[in-house]
Amino acid sequence: MTIRLVIADDQALVRGALAALLGLEADIEVVAELGDGAGVAAAVVEHSADVAMLDVEMPGLDGISAAAAVRRAAPSCRVLMVTTFGRPGYLRRAMQAGASGFVVKDTPARQLAEAVRRVHSGLRVVDPTLAEESLMSGDSPLTDREAEVLKAASDGGTVADIAKAAMLSEGTVRNYLSAAMAKTGGRTRAESVRLAHEHGWLL
Numbered sequence: 001m002t003i004r005l006v007i008a009d010d011q012a013l014v015r016g017a018l019a020a021l022l023g024l025e026a027d028i029e030v031v032a033e034l035g036d037g038a039g040v041a042a043a044v045v046e047h048s049a050d051v052a053m054l055d056v057e058m059p060g061l062d063g064i065s066a067a068a069a070v071r072r073a074a075p076s077c078r079v080l081m082v083t084t085f086g087r088p089g090y091l092r093r094a095m096q097a098g099a100s101g102f103v104v105k106d107t108p109a110r111q112l113a114e115a116v117r118r119v120h121s122g123l124r125v126v127d128p129t130l131a132e133e134s135l136m137s138g139d140s141p142l143t144d145r146e147a148e149v150l151k152a153a154s155d156g157g158t159v160a161d162i163a164k165a166a167m168l169s170e171g172t173v174r175n176y177l178s179a180a181m182a183k184t185g186g187r188t189r190a191e192s193v194r195l196a197h198e199h200g201w202l203l
Contacts, residue, residue, distance in 0.1 A: 008034040009055040021109040037066030041073040056083040071098035089200025101125035140201040141183040149176040
């Protein structure tokens with residue numbers, strides 16, 4: 001039986017390499033390649049895909065949101081997340097979104113192919129180092145609003161800019177930023193953003 005695979009990664013070189021390597025496997029057929037997460041669910045449905053291999057960080061719709069969209073549109077399709085950055089927070093959020101597996105991009109081709117087969121058969125596949133780090137790090141301490149405001153702050157905008165974008169008052173934005181800084185342990189906004197990214201609490 002051939003496993004029908006959709007690959008989504010915003011880096012054309014990586015996407016092409018994954019498709020070429022996995023396409024060499026006798027039991028895997030790459031039926032679609034996409035450069036962002038927005039069209040993944042539709043491609044899965046159109047090509048009757050068995051597995052969707054998604055990069056976590058993509059423009060437009062990120063991989064975790066795309067995973068949730070795939071699970072809604074085609075519940076029988078399994079999702080395997082791949083990422084350059086093995087951040088524990090990403091793993092937890094991906095699993096909550098319905099992903100069956102989570103591996104880092106430098107996984108050898110043979111192991112990647114085996115991961116595709118395993119998630120297709122209904123098993124979970126998780127990079128062991130990442131699984132251990134995820135258990136050690138715990139859930140994100142940030143509320144959705146704190147994460148949203150901190151992410152908006154990563155663009156370097158002023159409090160007024162963030163308030164306008166988030167449709168909040170400047171005082172509320174300051175409160176959220178203050179809470180986020182306290183929870184991340186960052187001394188500045190920039191440091192809080194960096195720490196939150198390192199833990200995978202922001203996409």
